[in-house]
Amino acid sequence: MSILQSAVGRKIFMAITGLLMFLFLVIHMLGNSSLFIGPDGLNAYAEFLHSLGAGVWIFRLVMAVLFIFHVILGIQLTAENRDARPIQYMHKKDLRTTVAAKSMIYTGVVILGFVVYHLLHFTVRITNPEISQGIDAAGRFDVYTMVVLSFENFAIAAVYIIAMFALLFHISHGLSSMLQTLGLNNGPILGTLQKIGYVVAAAIALGYVTFPVSVLLGIVKV
């Protein structure tokens, strides 16, 4: 049986793709925090990324492959897991599992939908074209104004905040789960790994939430 058919092999691919996407989330958040510097921060950061030319496209392609692979495996494994218990218990008590663990497929689907919207919004720029065409004083593409005007729209900000809560749940289980799947649990350390997972997930999700919230509160404005 090939690795891509194996129960353990597919889990390991889920773990590795999940880990790489998590690292992307950290870099993406740190880069986007230049929003707080102002137009000279975020617009300069965006210009730097675009100056990489083919590099940025290769990176995007790799991320897309990782993401799609993770999604396909997740759906496939979930379908198999449901098939493994065709008749559910009438009375089943959870002993140790968590809401985050049980809702991975749902939070995953929410994140998938959000990523598609996020790319259409800020990368392809077709959801709000009226605020996506600006050039700043230095002649750079005005990402800063696009972001601020977007998050001043409460509906858009709410979508982002809700998606980050889905991300919080997904990562809070995903991180420690990834470590267990890669064999990095010797028993006593598992509880600590889970706690670290919760803290890191909260830090990432709350970090991202600060962008729309700062705009809504008027801390960041055009």
Next chain:
Amino acid sequence: MSHAASNHETMTLKIFAWRQKNAQEKGRFEQYTAKNIIPEMSFLEMIDVLNEDLIAQGIDPIVFDNDCREGICGTCGMVVNGVPHGPEDLVTSCQLHMRRFKDGDSIYLEPWRAKAFPIIRDLVVDRTAMDKLIESGGYISAHTGGVPDGNAIPVSKPDADTGMDAAECIGCGACVAACPNGSAMLFVGAKVTHLASYPQGRIEAAQRVCDMTDTMVKLGFGNCSNHYECEAACPKGISVRFIAKLNREYIKAKICG
């Protein structure tokens, strides 16, 4: 058993038992009343008493699996109030005692539910899939010669402890029953760890982990997604660190060939 031997207060309990004549029939809960139950009784003795009453009423007794009734054979197993083997930690159904319950309690009894464990009747499921998992690699076929002198083959204390801890698994299937995904990963992890901890078992370790995990998929068990319900339900406290060990063994087998 004689109830007159007890000086204790007796309990009367509402029992909601899953009744299903065979794998094809649609099952249902039936409500019964278990009377004259004393705290010292084991859970299976309580069902014995209830069954005597049912037989007296001309009702088919509730069918359940059991053998040693000492908590060591892994034969008994039912989901009691939503928990495999019931609410007591680290015991099998046969070692659950009625002192855990009080007069007037309602108790729900269900069989292990998994595609790999088809229902035979009522609370009895066919756990042949566990045997098939063992047959697929949960053994040592290397010729080890005659019985060696004690300590002729050195085994480190940590390895000996790990192997013995993993070998505590009694193969009851509670891990599969508890897992939201119906996965047998804890059972397979325990066997893989147990045998990989000793020199004789290391020889086939790579082949074993691949064969057993492949067989798990073929038999219709689900995939582990780290809920850890298995460890919480296991009557022998088998740790999920053995699943991590299984993952390490699998990675080693695939990378090192």
